[in-house]
Amino acid sequence: MNTIEKLTRMRRRILWIVLAGxxxxxxxxxxPIVLPGLRTRWLDLDRSPDPIWYGAFVxxxxxxxxFAVTFLLYKRKARKDPGSKAAVDDERIRTDWLRAYRIAFLxxxxxxxxxxxxxxxxxxxxxxxxxxxxxxxxxxxxxVLSLVGSFLYFSRETGDE
Amino acid sequence: MSEETLRNNMKVLxxxxxxxxxxxxxxxxxxxxxxxxxERGKWVPSAVLAMRIARVFRVPFEEVFYLE
Numbered sequence: 001m002n003t004i005e006k007l008t009r010m011r012r013r014i015l016w017i018v019l020a021g022x023x024x025x026x027x028x029x030x031x032p033i034v035l036p037g038l039r040t041r042w043l044d045l046d047r048s049p050d051p052i053w054y055g056a057f058v059x060x061x062x063x064x065x066x067f068a069v070t071f072l073l074y075k076r077k078a079r080k081d082p083g084s085k086a087a088v089d090d091e092r093i094r095t096d097w098l099r100a101y102r103i104a105f106l107x108x109x110x111x112x113x114x115x116x117x118x119x120x121x122x123x124x125x126x127x128x129x130x131x132x133x134x135x136x137x138x139x140x141x142x143x144v145l146s147l148v149g150s151f152l153y154f155s156r157e158t159g160d161e
Numbered sequence: 162m163s164e165e166t167l168r169n170n171m172k173v174l175x176x177x178x179x180x181x182x183x184x185x186x187x188x189x190x191x192x193x194x195x196x197x198x199x200e201r202g203k204w205v206p207s208a209v210l211a212m213r214i215a216r217v218f219r220v221p222f223e224e225v226f227y228l229e
Contacts, residue, residue: 090192
């Protein structure tokens with residue numbers, strides 16, 4: 001197996017660690033809210049801290065630590081062989097990352113909208129709060145501004161006709 | 162106009178040159194998976210990569226890639 005394959009496998013392993021760790025931490029974080037919510041048909045978002053949340057924090061911290069160490073090892077290995085480093089980030093991989101960023105952008109924006117609507121339904125007597133300039137509006141404004149702004153920047157025409 | 166796709170003879174040429182996907186990938190500086198994607202027509206390579214692949218086989222570009 002050549003260095004390109006070794007680095008590719010190493011990166012794949014790192015990404016699986018991040019995915020599994022984040023998924024586990026998210027499950028631990030949400031389970032004290034969602035599981036009772038399924039029984040009572042009510043999501044108690046103002047509940048007191050749950051011991052499980054400390055577990056979620058430990059899993060998350062471990063994930064970050066393992067990621068940091070393995071990513072440093074990966075970078076060190078890649079630096080030793082610049083040719084393989086370039087090959088590991090070939091044109092298909094870069095496009096795959098761009099597609100992944102697009103999905104992540106849509107997910108985050110969609111999630112912000114859903115949570116905002118959930119806020120309104122959950123506390124619908126405070127419907128006026130919908131219009132308050134809170135964090136969600138800031139995230140949505142940031143999303144629209146960065147999306148449109150960067151598109152206009154990348155598609156600008158320079159030089160002579 | 163009907164939609165055309167880029168096809169290739171990479172598998173045949175690779176067999177003739179006695180190269181594995183991994184060896185070809187190393188020669189053109191991409192991952193083995195990318196060669197696999199290109200070979201199966203699942204990824205359209207850039208002009209630069211397509212030229213590099215043709216150069217490895219020592220044949221004109223059109224002998225490796227064609228529109229269908």
